Amino acid sequence: MTVRELLTKEKDYSVVKIVKDSEILWNEFCGWYDIDKKLLNMKVLKYEFDIKVWLSGYKGGHYQILVIEVE
Numbered sequence: 001m002t003v004r005e006l007l008t009k010e011k012d013y014s015v016v017k018i019v020k021d022s023e024i025l026w027n028e029f030c031g032w033y034d035i036d037k038k039l040l041n042m043k044v045l046k047y048e049f050d051i052k053v054w055l056s057g058y059k060g061g062h063y064q065i066l067v068i069e070v071e
Contacts, residue, residue, distance in 0.1 A: 003018065013066035014063035014065070015063065018039055018068045019070070046069050
């Protein structure tokens with residue numbers, strides 16, 4: 001599966017992080033529309049969701065990071 005196919009398939013994420021050999025190639029909040037086409041065509045080795053929770057006084061929230069490891 002390519003990165004493009006994965007991003008199209010998965011819908012429930014706020015941040016996209018693409019990693020290769022522990023080096024971050026892409027880290028973007030709310031969108032991947034201006035991503036390099038070379039990254040979109042890379043093959044996915046594995047992916048996982050990382051949930052971040054934040055608290056501020058009486059309010060808080062969470063967002064999901066889609067972490068994609070590529071070849």
